[in-house]
Amino acid sequence: MIILNILGAIILAYLGLSAFYLLGYSLLAFLPTSRRDERLPEAKGLARIAVFIPAYKEDAVILHTARQSLFLDYPKDKWELVIIGDSLQPESLAELRSMPLTLVEVSFEQSTKSRALNVALDTIGDDFDLAFILDADNLAQKDILYKLNTAYQAGFKAIQGHRVAKNLNSAFAILDAMSEEINNRIFSSGHRAIGLSSRLVGSGMAFDYPMFKEIMTTVDAIGGFDKELELKLLGREVEVAYLPSAWVYDEKVSQGDHFTRQRRRWIAAQFHYAKLFFGKALSALIRKGNIDFFDKACQMILPPRLILPGVLFIGFVIALLVSPPIWAWLWGAAFAANALAFALAIPRSLYQPRYLKAFITLPFAFFSMALSLFKLKGSNKSFIHTPHSTTELTELPESEPTR
Numbered sequence: 001m002i003i004l005n006i007l008g009a010i011i012l013a014y015l016g017l018s019a020f021y022l023l024g025y026s027l028l029a030f031l032p033t034s035r036r037d038e039r040l041p042e043a044k045g046l047a048r049i050a051v052f053i054p055a056y057k058e059d060a061v062i063l064h065t066a067r068q069s070l071f072l073d074y075p076k077d078k079w080e081l082v083i084i085g086d087s088l089q090p091e092s093l094a095e096l097r098s099m100p101l102t103l104v105e106v107s108f109e110q111s112t113k114s115r116a117l118n119v120a121l122d123t124i125g126d127d128f129d130l131a132f133i134l135d136a137d138n139l140a141q142k143d144i145l146y147k148l149n150t151a152y153q154a155g156f157k158a159i160q161g162h163r164v165a166k167n168l169n170s171a172f173a174i175l176d177a178m179s180e181e182i183n184n185r186i187f188s189s190g191h192r193a194i195g196l197s198s199r200l201v202g203s204g205m206a207f208d209y210p211m212f213k214e215i216m217t218t219v220d221a222i223g224g225f226d227k228e229l230e231l232k233l234l235g236r237e238v239e240v241a242y243l244p245s246a247w248v249y250d251e252k253v254s255q256g257d258h259f260t261r262q263r264r265r266w267i268a269a270q271f272h273y274a275k276l277f278f279g280k281a282l283s284a285l286i287r288k289g290n291i292d293f294f295d296k297a298c299q300m301i302l303p304p305r306l307i308l309p310g311v312l313f314i315g316f317v318i319a320l321l322v323s324p325p326i327w328a329w330l331w332g333a334a335f336a337a338n339a340l341a342f343a344l345a346i347p348r349s350l351y352q353p354r355y356l357k358a359f360i361t362l363p364f365a366f367f368s369m370a371l372s373l374f375k376l377k378g379s380n381k382s383f384i385h386t387p388h389s390t391t392e393l394t395e396l397p398e399s400e401p402t403r
Helices: 002-028 032-038 062-069 090-097 113-124 144-153 171-193 209-216 225-235 256-288 291-300 308-322 325-345 362-375
Strands: 049-056 079-086 102-106 130-133 158-165 205-208 240-250
Touching: 002 171, 002 308, 002 325, 032 171, 032 240, 049 062, 049 113, 049 144, 062 079, 062 090, 079 090, 079 113, 090 102, 102 113, 113 209, 113 225, 130 144, 130 209, 144 158, 144 205, 144 240, 158 171, 171 240, 171 256, 171 325, 171 362, 205 209, 209 225, 225 240, 225 256, 225 291, 256 291, 256 362, 308 325, 308 362
Parallel strands: 049 079, 049 130, 079 102, 158 240
Antiparallel strands: 130 205, 158 205
């Protein structure tokens, strides 16, 4: 019985600290300093920008994305659109060749975003100041390059835009959109409020071109290349800025099996990089006082956000039934902290009756994700592609900025 109590206390401490960590940063996001990167001096110059869009089997969306991206508002001689075509149909490639853009065709035995980007970086040369990464399903705000340029001219070498939902056409898409905004608030706005770096999310992100090209030569991630890139940047003490009003519309997963498969890939990558970098981050904290790097490594060992509230609730119910009252209070407090962290982080635009259907999917999503934890082996050794099909914006958030 003593052993069970000790084990229960260890589990509760891990989950409870994770819940209060999330709550703390969710509250910090309310501070005015969370938007510090949008209070920058006006840019005095214009960076030359390469916009990269890797497209692996994305025939359903890439032509529309390419056409829309060509209308980005920035001087024509100061930017270039680079589409990286991997396993696209001949008809799609022919159409892309007819557009005023650079098409880089790639083929790999095992395709990954990092490999595609490395080939493109070698192909287009070095005549750029800034690299901006989009996914094939992304639609960027028209003036986003100007906003990125302002942050770059202010001295930032790594910049993350605000990724928002392009579609809210199913319960899982709504749940995915809520999850994205929770992460934006906690891991971007909340962290920037106290001067720590924003997270990187794989798209809608920009980097000093020479730095990015040099670091990418060391990145060959199969899954979660943005996590490896993020940890290596912070290990070099490169601060990541966050621009809440620089919007990138991202297709949200509409089907349950795609949702679970995508999260399994993310969790596998998270734990993989936790093993690789936690020791290095702890050493950097002790030797150099690199809090940013250590904080990011701590994020890698947090329990999956979709699973944490479910486990805390189950623990609370069990404690309520079979344990002394103090245990029920502790489990209940941890669950309440986690629920409050998420409730504060979801934007008001998603608190509408028509979106309540998303909560119906929570039990299914929780148990699917819990079961997927037993299938993580090998998930980070093979590329898991999430198909996209939505081209137009099917739903616009109420707080959409002026475009």
